[in-house]
Amino acid sequence: xxxxxxxxxxxxxxxxxxxxxxxxxxxxxxxxxxxxxxxxxxxxxxxxxxxxxxxxxxxxxxxxxxxxxxxxxxxxxxxxxxxxxxxxxxxxxxxxxxxxxxxxxxxxxxxxxxxxxxxxxx
Amino acid sequence: xxxxxxxxxxxxxxxxxxxxxxxxxxxxxxxxxxxxxxxxxxxxxxxxxxxxxxxxxxxxxxxxxxxxxxxxxxxxxxxxxxxxxxxxxxxxxxxxxxxxxxxxxxxxxxxxxxxxxxxxxxxxxxxxxxxxxxxxxxxxxxxxxxxxxxxxxxxxxxxxxxxxxxxxxxxxxxxxxxxxxxxxxxxxxxxxxxxxxxxxxxxxxxxxxxxxxxxxxxxxxxxxxxxxxxxxxxxxxxxx
Numbered sequence: 001x002x003x004x005x006x007x008x009x010x011x012x013x014x015x016x017x018x019x020x021x022x023x024x025x026x027x028x029x030x031x032x033x034x035x036x037x038x039x040x041x042x043x044x045x046x047x048x049x050x051x052x053x054x055x056x057x058x059x060x061x062x063x064x065x066x067x068x069x070x071x072x073x074x075x076x077x078x079x080x081x082x083x084x085x086x087x088x089x090x091x092x093x094x095x096x097x098x099x100x101x102x103x104x105x106x107x108x109x110x111x112x113x114x115x116x117x118x119x120x121x122x
Numbered sequence: 123x124x125x126x127x128x129x130x131x132x133x134x135x136x137x138x139x140x141x142x143x144x145x146x147x148x149x150x151x152x153x154x155x156x157x158x159x160x161x162x163x164x165x166x167x168x169x170x171x172x173x174x175x176x177x178x179x180x181x182x183x184x185x186x187x188x189x190x191x192x193x194x195x196x197x198x199x200x201x202x203x204x205x206x207x208x209x210x211x212x213x214x215x216x217x218x219x220x221x222x223x224x225x226x227x228x229x230x231x232x233x234x235x236x237x238x239x240x241x242x243x244x245x246x247x248x249x250x251x252x253x254x255x256x257x258x259x260x261x262x263x264x265x266x267x268x269x270x271x272x273x274x275x276x277x278x279x280x281x282x283x284x285x286x287x288x289x290x291x292x293x294x295x296x297x298x299x300x301x302x303x304x305x306x307x308x309x310x311x312x313x314x315x316x317x318x319x320x321x322x323x324x325x326x327x328x329x330x331x332x333x334x335x336x337x338x339x340x341x342x343x344x345x346x347x348x349x350x351x352x353x354x355x356x357x358x359x360x361x362x
Contacts, residue, residue: 006334008353012345022328022354030331030355042349051354 007033016040024051026062032069035076043080046073049087049119050101070105077113084114131157138164163189166219167197179215190218196241197226200234216241227260228252228273239263246296247271254278255285258312262288268296270322277308291318295347298322300340306333310340319343324350331355 007030010016016038021031031048076082088101101116102109109116125133134157137143147158168174182188196219214237222242227235228251235253240263248264249271250257255278261267294316302309306329313320322344329337334355341348 006331006355008334008341009338010341010351012342013348013351014345015347015349016351018350020350020352022352024354024356030334034353 006030007037009037010034011037011039013038014040015042017042017044018047019043019045020047020049022049022051026059027065028062028069029065032065032072035069035072041080043076043082045083045085046076047085047087050089066104070107073105074107074111074113077108077111084108085117086114087117087119089119127153130154134158134161137161159189160192163192165195165197166190166193167199169199182215185215185218188215188218190215191221193219193222195224195226196222197228198230198238199226199228200230220244223247225249225264226251227257230254230257235260249273250275252276255308255312258285258309259288262291262316265290265292267292267294269299270294270297271299272309273299273301274303274305275309276305285312285315287315287317289317291316293318293321295321295323297324297326297350298340298344299326301328302330302333304330304332306330306336310336314339314343321347323347326352326354328354328356 010019017040019035019038021034023031035046073084077084086101086105105114108114130153134144134147134154137147137158138161141162144158144162147154148162168178178188182190216237220242221244223244224247225238225241225245226249227238228249230253235257239260243264244266245264246266247269248261248267250260251271251273253275255275258275261270298313298320300309310333320340320343325341325344325348327337327340337353337355341351
């Protein structure tokens with residue numbers, strides 16, 4: 001199935017304050033399309049939690065998806081003044097992925113709009 | 123010097139998380155025992171060994187003199203838990219857990235959860251983990267239920283034959299923690315069928331991408347009250 005095309009319609013959830021996406025695969029398009037349905041004016045925080053480490057090689061399509069998500073989240077920050085948080089996992093003996101995550105969401109990190117939080121490997 | 127009992131109670135209350143200290147209090151004086159028991163038995167867990175339930179029944183042969191009325195959180199785990207239907211009778215030993223607020227039932231077979239129907243009228247949080255879908259019926263036996271955790275509920279032949287929608291259901295105004303492992307098509311329709319409706323303010327859902335539409339239905343049903351949503355979809359094929 002086309003996972004990226006999966007969208008959870010949140011248009012009717014008009015009281016939403018906190019949204020959290022746990023993201024384990026190599027697509028984030030479903031997050032972008034789901035966020036595009038949000039109509040809530042009460043939104044205060046969006047969290048992205050990466051479950052597992054990022055793949056070493058990122059395909060071009062995935063890179064574009066991340067770019068779209070990055071752009072959308074910036075728009076959310078502008079229109080909703082929300083707090084954005086990205087949690088990422090670093091396995092034992094692995095190098096810090098903070099720089100890697102920052103490069104994946106460049107506009108957000110360049111503007112200093114996102115809190116990067118280091119999670120623990122399960 | 124003797125202290126007023128209220129002061130002693132306050133001192134023991136400060137030790138509510140210190141099991142060793144509470145046990146030590148019980149051997150200081152008989153007058154200290156009731157207050158220490160209140161905390162010692164606030165959380166009770168029976169695991170899948172038969173000895174736990176047998177030990178309980180042996181220690182407290184008269185259910186009405188057992189410390190079960192102190193229990194706020196009861197956890198029962200096992201396939202099957204050695205709890206007979208007779209234990210759930212009016213004078214059975216499970217019935218005296220009447221003040222349980224947080225009930226956790228896991229790894230149970232089709233019949234072992236029956237004694238827990240309506241166990242306590244004040245249950246506000248129910249966790250069903252790796253239980254058959256029949257366990258779903260128990261939800262409606264707790265009128266004040268707010269928080270619901272459903273993890274890995276699985277269908278059985280009996281469950282496949284249909285479900286009689288209950289006449290009433292609790293308000294369910296708290297949190298829903300749902301992990302379906304590919305069985306969303308069994309679990310979510312039952313939630314949507316609850317006659318009292320769904321008013322969860324928080325939903326944490328782990329599901330397969332194939333079940334996105336069902337999750338959307340669930341979110342939509344709670345749209346008037348939902349404030350916090352956590353989504354963790356995964357790919358069914360990743361599990362095969």
